[in-house]
Amino acid sequence: MKNQIINCIIGFKENTHCQLSPTCKGWGCRFLTTPIEEIPVTDQEKAKLFSKVYREAKRKGVLECPHYRSMFIDEVLENIEIN
Numbered sequence: 395m396k397n398q399i400i401n402c403i404i405g406f407k408e409n410t411h412c413q414l415s416p417t418c419k420g421w422g423c424r425f426l427t428t429p430i431e432e433i434p435v436t437d438q439e440k441a442k443l444f445s446k447v448y449r450e451a452k453r454k455g456v457l458e459c460p461h462y463r464s465m466f467i468d469e470v471l472e473n474i475e476i477n
Contacts, residue, residue, distance in 0.1 A: 396454060398425065399454065399459055422463065428443075428446050440471045
């Protein structure tokens with residue numbers, strides 16, 4: 395597990411610890427930074443973005459964090475609104 399993730403786990407105090415900012419939950423972990431370049435509309439587009447974020451989480455060691463759940467990615471994708 396990456397040292398940054400280990401230090402983050404040790405410093406965890408409350409659920410807001412993982413947010414990017416007080417008003418932005420992001421992908422459920424402050425270390426996940428995959429941008430949403432285009433709003434996914436179809437299930438296939440959402441699956442592609444899910445895979446991209448999941449790969450980043452795996453590469454960075456986020457999946458090993460006991461506070462992280464990949465369902466956070468699903469929640470973001472479900473709540474994306476088309477303006």
